Amino acid sequence: MSDRILATYLIETPYPLAHAAEVMAGEQSCGTFTRLASETDALREEHAARVEHIERLGTHYTPSLPIPALPAGSVHPVYRRARVTLSWPLANLGASLPTLFATLAGNLFELKEFSALKLLDLTLPEPFIEAYPGPQFGITGTRELTGIPERPLIGTIIKPSVGLSPEATAEVVSQLLAGGIDFIKDDELQANGPHNPFKARVDAVMPLIREHAERTGRKVMYAFNITGETDEMREHHDYVVAAGGSCVMVALNAVGLSGVSQLRRHCQVALHGHRAGWGMLSRSPHLGMSFVAYQKLWRLAGVDHIHVNGLRNKFSEEDASVIASARACLTPMFNPPAPGCEVMPVFSSGQTADQAADTYAAITSTDLIFCAGGGIMAHPDGIGAGVRSLRQAWEAAVAGIDVDTYAREHNELTRALGAFRR
C-alpha cells in the first residue's frame, strides 16, 4: 500500500484542466500565489500534492457556481468539467483526521479558478487504521447488542421530535416496546433541553427497556442523543452506560470530527451518527462532498451507524443517491480491506412498509436499521401494527415475495400499504 493519500474531485473550470488541477494541488500543499525561493525543487518533489489523473467530462457554457470575471481577452469562456485525482504524501500531515479534513476539504473550495468543486472520494494509507480505532461495534456488534442475528433492525424516532416531557417520552417508549420495536432514537433536535433534560429522560426510559429485556431476553437499543459539549457528552454517555443502555447518538456535523473521535475512544456502547446539516455539503451537485467521502471520515472516527436517508423520502435526495450511500457504508475501507470497518446504514425520513422491497432489491443486504416515524406511529391500527407491518414488508422482500401478495395474509401490512403508499 502506498503511503500517499488520494482524493478525487469533480471540478469545473474555465482554465485549462491541467493548470486548474495544479492550482488545487499547490493550494493544498506547498504553493502560494507567487513561488518563493524556499520552495525548492527538492521540497516540491517531496511535499507537493501531485496531480495523479485527469478524466475529462463535458463542456458547459455557463459556470455552475459564480466565478469572478476572467482576465480581459477571455471573451467567451467555456467551463470544462473533469474528474481529478490528487495525492499527498502522508509525511505532510500524518494520520490525523482533522488535518486530513483541512487538506482534502479546506481552502480549495474557495479558489477562483473553479466554478464547481466537489470531493468525490478518498483513499487513505494504512497508518490511519493504526491511528484510529474505527467502529467499535459496527454491524456484528450491533446485532449482538440487540440480539437480532439477520433481519434489519426495525427502528423509530421519538415523535413529536421535541415537546414531549421525559414521562411522555417514556409513555411512547412503553408502547413501542409493547409493539415489538428493535431500535428507538431521540430526534436530533432533542438532546438536553430544559423541557426534557437528558438524565431525566434516561431515568424515565431505561427502566422500561431493562424490564422489557428481562422479560423478553432482548434489549431494545435506544440511541440517546448526547450531542453537546465534550465533557457533557462523556458524562451523558456514562449515565447511559450506568443505566444499562446500549447506544448513544451524536449529530456529527454539530459536534465535529475531534469531538466524535474523542467520544469514540471513551465509548462503551454503539455510536449512532446523525448527519443533520448534511444538506449544506450535498445539495449542490457542484460543491461540497459526496457521501462516499463523508462516511469514510466518520467511520474512521468511530461511528457504528450513520444516516443515509431512505427511498422516496421527504427530502430532495434521489433514490439512486440513497442507495449509493447505503452501499458505501457496507463496503470495506482500505486496500486490503480493514476488517470490521463497515457500519450500519440508517434508513430514515418518510419510511414505511412501502419502501422495504425496493430497498432490499437495491442493496441486497439486511445489515441496516430501518427507521420509520410516522410509518409506525401513524399506522391506522397503532404502533404495534406499524412495527409488524415493517417486519412483514421485510420478510416479504427477503423471501422474494411480492409485497401485495404477502399483504393478503398479513393484515398490518395491508393496512400500512393502504395508509402510506404514495
Next chain:
Amino acid sequence: MSDRILATYLIETPYPLAHAAEVMAGEQSCGTFTRLASETDALREEHAARVEHIERLGTHYTPSLPIPALPAGSVHPVYRRARVTLSWPLANLGASLPTLFATLAGNLFELKEFSALKLLDLTLPEPFIEAYPGPQFGITGTRELTGIPERPLIGTIIKPSVGLSPEATAEVVSQLLAGGIDFIKDDELQANGPHNPFKARVDAVMPLIREHAERTGRKVMYAFNITGETDEMREHHDYVVAAGGSCVMVALNAVGLSGVSQLRRHCQVALHGHRAGWGMLSRSPHLGMSFVAYQKLWRLAGVDHIHVNGLRNKFSEEDASVIASARACLTPMFNPPAPGCEVMPVFSSGQTADQAADTYAAITSTDLIFCAGGGIMAHPDGIGAGVRSLRQAWEAAVAGIDVDTYAREHNELTRALGAFRR
C-alpha cells in the same frame, strides 16, 4: 430580551411561501410528515418553531438547486425567493451550541420544498452568554499580548505551507523577527506531520521569539496550529504555554464546535480560528450559511481571531463579502451588546501593501490582523522590506494620505506596489 432563538434564511421554493416556511418550522421542531395525535395544540403552542416574518423577494423560472419534480398539475412552476425569519423557544434545546447547530442548520437544507436555502443570520437569547465564555482575549487582549495598542497587526503565514523542517521554519521566523513582524501563523495544512512534528517546531521557534521579546520588549505572536484530536490539542496547547507562546490556531471546520469550545475552556492564550473548508458552506449563493451567522457560532465557542479572506484575494469571494465579514467580527453580539465579544478579523490570501488603503476605507478600523504571505516573503528587497511596506501602507491609509503619494518617501512601499499591484 426574549427567550426565543431567531434565525433568518434566504429561501427559494415552488410552493406557496407561507407553506414552505411552515415546513421548515415543522421539520426543525415538532413536526413529522404526518401529524400525530400526540402533537397536541398545547405542545405545538409551546414548542413549535414559529414563522416570524416573510419578506418576499423575486420570482425565478428555474430552480437554483436541483429539486424533485412537482406533483402532476404543477406544469409551470415558479420559484419564489424570500427572506424568512423563524423562532424557537429556548426550552426546546437549552443554551447548547451543538444542538443549536442541529436546530438552525440541520435537516432543513435537505427538504424537497426548497431550491435554495441559506442561513443568513441568527439572534440568541441571553442564556447563551452565560453558558459560553466567548472570546477570552478578543481585540483588547490580543493588543495587550502583542504590545500593539492601535495599528493593525502585520502578520504572515509560514510559506511554503508544508515541506519546511522545524529548523527551516525557525530560519524563516528568524528573518521575520528581524524584519519587524507582529504576528506569524502556521499554515492550516501544517499541524503535527511527521516531517515537521509539532513539539519540534515549538522547540525550534519559541527560543527565537523569547529572545526577540527580551531584546525588544515585544512578544511576537505565533499562532501554532494545534488542530488535531482533543487530547492532542490540549497537550499541544500546554506545550505552547510552557514555551512562552501567546497563541494557538485551530482549523474550525475540521475540529468542530464541541472540540473548539472545550479547548477554549482550557485555553490560556489567544485562540486563532482558521476557516478552511468555509467554501463548502459559502460558495453557493443558494445554500449553506452566511459568514455573519457562521462567525457568531465560533465567537460564542470562544475564538479570538477569525479569518475573513481579503480584498482582491486569490479566491472567488467578492470584496463586498469580505468587508461584510470583517464588519461582522467587529459588531457586538447580543442585544443589549455583551461586552468583549468582538474578535479580530484576519485578512489573508494574496494580501500586499496594495490592499491596505481600500481595506481601511471600507471598515474604518485598525482592529485587525493583516496577513501577507508572498506579499512579505516575495518583496523584491526581502522580508524586512515586505513588513515595512505593509506598515507604511497602513500608516498612509490611517493618515488619509494617498498610497502613491506616501510611497514617494517610502521606498519599501514603492517597491511593493511595483511588484504586487495588479
